[in-house]
Amino acid sequence: MSGWDYGSLSATGVLDARAPSGQEPGRGDDLAERAELLAHRQATRRARLRRLATGAAGLAGLLAVWQVAAVILGDQVALPSVSQTVAQFMHYLGRPYPAQGKPLWFDLYISLRRILIGFVAGVTIGVAAGAAMSASRVVRHLVDPVIEVIRPLPPLAFIPLFIVWLGIGELPKEVLIIVGVIPVMAVTTVAALDEVPEDLRLCARTLGATSRYALLHVQIRSALPGILTGMRICMAGAWSSIVAVELLAATSGLGFLIMQAGDYLNTALVFAGIITIAIAGLVLDTGLRGLLMLADPSRRR
Amino acid sequence: MADGPQPGTAERPSAHGAHVVLDSVGKTFRRAGRRTVAVSGASLQVAAGELVCLLGPSGCGKSTLLRIIAGALDPDEGSVTVGGQPVAGPGPDRGFLFQSPMLFPWLTTRKNVLFGPKAQRAAGTDERDDPELDAEADATLATVGLSGFGDAFPHELSGGMQHRAAFARAMVTRPSVLLMDEPFGALDAITRVRMHEFLLRMWERYRITILFVTHDIEEAVMLGDRVAVMGGRPPGIREVIDVPLRRPRQLADADTEQFLAVKRRVRAALAA
Numbered sequence: 001m002s003g004w005d006y007g008s009l010s011a012t013g014v015l016d017a018r019a020p021s022g023q024e025p026g027r028g029d030d031l032a033e034r035a036e037l038l039a040h041r042q043a044t045r046r047a048r049l050r051r052l053a054t055g056a057a058g059l060a061g062l063l064a065v066w067q068v069a070a071v072i073l074g075d076q077v078a079l080p081s082v083s084q085t086v087a088q089f090m091h092y093l094g095r096p097y098p099a100q101g102k103p104l105w106f107d108l109y110i111s112l113r114r115i116l117i118g119f120v121a122g123v124t125i126g127v128a129a130g131a132a133m134s135a136s137r138v139v140r141h142l143v144d145p146v147i148e149v150i151r152p153l154p155p156l157a158f159i160p161l162f163i164v165w166l167g168i169g170e171l172p173k174e175v176l177i178i179v180g181v182i183p184v185m186a187v188t189t190v191a192a193l194d195e196v197p198e199d200l201r202l203c204a205r206t207l208g209a210t211s212r213y214a215l216l217h218v219q220i221r222s223a224l225p226g227i228l229t230g231m232r233i234c235m236a237g238a239w240s241s242i243v244a245v246e247l248l249a250a251t252s253g254l255g256f257l258i259m260q261a262g263d264y265l266n267t268a269l270v271f272a273g274i275i276t277i278a279i280a281g282l283v284l285d286t287g288l289r290g291l292l293m294l295a296d297p298s299r300r301r
Numbered sequence: 302m303a304d305g306p307q308p309g310t311a312e313r314p315s316a317h318g319a320h321v322v323l324d325s326v327g328k329t330f331r332r333a334g335r336r337t338v339a340v341s342g343a344s345l346q347v348a349a350g351e352l353v354c355l356l357g358p359s360g361c362g363k364s365t366l367l368r369i370i371a372g373a374l375d376p377d378e379g380s381v382t383v384g385g386q387p388v389a390g391p392g393p394d395r396g397f398l399f400q401s402p403m404l405f406p407w408l409t410t411r412k413n414v415l416f417g418p419k420a421q422r423a424a425g426t427d428e429r430d431d432p433e434l435d436a437e438a439d440a441t442l443a444t445v446g447l448s449g450f451g452d453a454f455p456h457e458l459s460g461g462m463q464h465r466a467a468f469a470r471a472m473v474t475r476p477s478v479l480l481m482d483e484p485f486g487a488l489d490a491i492t493r494v495r496m497h498e499f500l501l502r503m504w505e506r507y508r509i510t511i512l513f514v515t516h517d518i519e520e521a522v523m524l525g526d527r528v529a530v531m532g533g534r535p536p537g538i539r540e541v542i543d544v545p546l547r548r549p550r551q552l553a554d555a556d557t558e559q560f561l562a563v564k565r566r567v568r569a570a571l572a573a
Contacts (some may be wrong), residue, residue: 034449037457202373203403207417208393208474210424217420221407298406298456 044300080268089272097269098260102252108276111246111253114170115238115284118177123231125178126185131220133186134193147183155180155241163249173245173253180241181234188233192226193219225296232288239281318350318510319384319394319477321370327378328365339365341535343379349477352504352511354521355538356567357531363514366531367480370512371397383478393417393426396471398484402463404455410466411451414438417474437473444506445469445499461492465499472503478510486515497523498552505549518571522546522563523555530570540570 063082070081080088092104102110129147133140155176162172196219204214246255254273261269293300323345330337340362347353355363368374370381372391381388383395391397404413418434421427429437442451445465447458455463464484471479485493501524504511515521521528528542544563546554554560 031449037450037453040457197403199399200403200405202368202371202391203397203399204416204420205373205391206371206393206395206397206480207420207470208424208426209417209420213420213423218405222405224407295407297454 077265077267080271084268085271085275088266088268089276092269092272097257098264101257101260104254104257104272104276107252107254107257107273108280111242111255111277112280114173114253115177115235115242118174118242119181119231119235119238121174122178122181123185123234126182126230126234127189127227129182129186130189131193133190140190143186147186150179151183151187155237156244159245159248168249173242173250176241176245177238180237184234184237185227185230188230189223189227192223192230195226196222225292225299228288228292228295232285232292235284235288236281239277243277317477318348318508320349320351321345321347321478321510321512322382323366323370323379324381325379326366326369326376326381328362328369328374328376338535340369341378341537343531343538345529345538345541347510347512349384349510350508352513352524352526354513354515354525354528355531356515356518356521356528356571357536358516358571360536361531361533362536363531364482367397367482367512367514370478371395371480393421393474394477396474396476396479398464398467398471398479398481400483400486402455402467404463404466404470406455409452409454410447410458411438411442413455413466414441414470414473416470421474441469441473442466444472445503459492460488461495461499464488464496468499468503472507476509478512481511481513483514483516485520486517493520494552500524501550518564518567519555522560522567523550523552528563528567530567532571539573542566542570 066079067082070079070084073079076084089104094103094105096103129143133143158176158179159172162175166172166175200222201214201219204218205211209217242253243255243258246253247259250256254277258270258273261267261273323343326343327341328339330339343362343366345353355366357363365374369376370383370388372388372395388395404410405416408416415434415438418427418429418437422429439448439451442448445468447462447466447469450458450462450466455466458466485496488496497520500511513521513524522544525544528544529538530540530542531538533539542563546557546559546563
């Protein structure tokens with residue numbers, strides 16, 4: 001059998017006798033190509049493991065440098081050691097800080113809740129706006145300048161405004177996230193939908209798909225990786241917004257905890273709060289990246 | 302035409318060709334107040350099971366014509382019938398292959414092949430159940446030589462394999478006409494010749510009507526029963542040239558005097 005599996009064809013008599021299959025040079029047989037594919041996949045997996053291991057080594061190196069520097073410096077307020085930070089983290093994970101405040105897990109929960117509510121609402125509105133802009137030229141020309149004006153503004157500039165308008169409850173924090181997420185999601189959604197080739201839909205239609213099926217299963221599905229990439233960008237922005245607003249105008253959340261700990265010179269707890277944010281951010285981003293890899297097989301490397 | 306026995310149809314039903322009739326088809330694009338005549342007065346009769354190449358330079362309306370037959374564009378003048386039926390919108394009776402394979406990158410090869418049948422099932426035009434469809438997909442993948450690659454994603458396939466997968470995806474819906482828009486234009490010369498070989502074998506096997514758009518004279522003469530030379534102002538079909546080479550055709554036929562004679566005629570028609 002040649003790489004093209006003409007074996008099944010020669011049985012039908014179509015294959016002319018002059019070109020015996022499997023004898024053309026430089027064209028391995030089907031099994032060899034299959035083996036090549038599997039070997040390639042295995043190599044990709046190994047490369048990923050190696051990359052993860054290298055990344056973990058980098059982080060371990062950072063922790064080691066930090067620990068050594070802290071021990072040499074010997075100043076707990078300026079630079080607490082890794083072990084002191086971990087001790088503070090464990091201590092306040094379940095105990096309120098400050099005494100009349102909330103434990104660390106609760107601050108994490110509050111921050112996560114604000115982010116997720118704002119993120120989900122912002123992504124929903126932003127994707128809907130982007131889809132409408134992609135579908136209708138009028139909507140695009142109407143909304144595009146609005147987004148272009150809002151997009152470069154740092155969401156933090158809106159904080160005083162939202163406090164005046166919406167008070168100091170949960171709503172202004174969630175709205176702040178929403179305002180940061182919408183323009184980015186609208187822009188990335190438009191770009192992702194615009195990037196889908198017109199012919200991909202035609203291709204689906206010539207395979208028997210209805211217009212609606214082609215829209216859902218091909219056009220929108222095809223834009224999904226781009227939309228998920230936009231969501232990853234938004235998630236990073238959402239964290240900086242929420243921590244900033246919690247530093248300035250909140251009585252709970254990780255930003256508030258960090259601010260309080262700083263005021264009382266509990267630097268180890270400040271570090272613990274920062275690392276909690278880093279880990280929570282990493283977990284959320286890993287989740288989104290997992291979705292992205294599900295949506296786009298060519299990224300599974 | 303064929304020297305050997307006819308292709309067997311016992312193991313899976315072959316698709317059958319339909320005749321295609323273009324009757325003075327014209328299309329004009331209007332954009333920002335400018336009118337561009339893409340194609341004008343194009344008439345062509347393609348017999349069932351015939352392989353006709355549409356040959357011409359860029360902007361001669363060959364792709365527009367193909368898209369009108371596909372139902373992606375409506376003609377401003379004239380009419381198109383496939384199998385006696387007027388064309389109304391895209392449909393699976395007219396398969397389309399593009400310059401890029403247009404595989405869905407999020408689906409495995411097998412799921413790409415199954416896209417058409419599943420989409421048709423969702424539309425209520427295909428009643429077959431999963432095991433039946435799976436068997437059909439496997440048979441088609443085997444036919445194009447991709448048995449071992451059902452679980453591979455498009456980015457894991459070579460360029461030629463991607464085109465063969467796209468071919469399988471189009472054929473699994475059993476079209477009566479295959480419309481090919483410079484399908485091998487982006488491939489390297491060696492892979493391209495292999496794809497010619499592949500296409501000729503597949504055409505012998507499925508016996509469907511093929512309209513093949515190209516700007517390569519050699520490719521047009523190698524593949525076609527006839528070559529419709531396009532061009533002119535306004536653009537249209539200028540001449541239809543018979544290719545009296547034997548069938549089944551072999552790549553070595555490109556070295557014959559007869560082949561060169563046809564090539565010369567086609568080139569003259571292009572230059573006229």
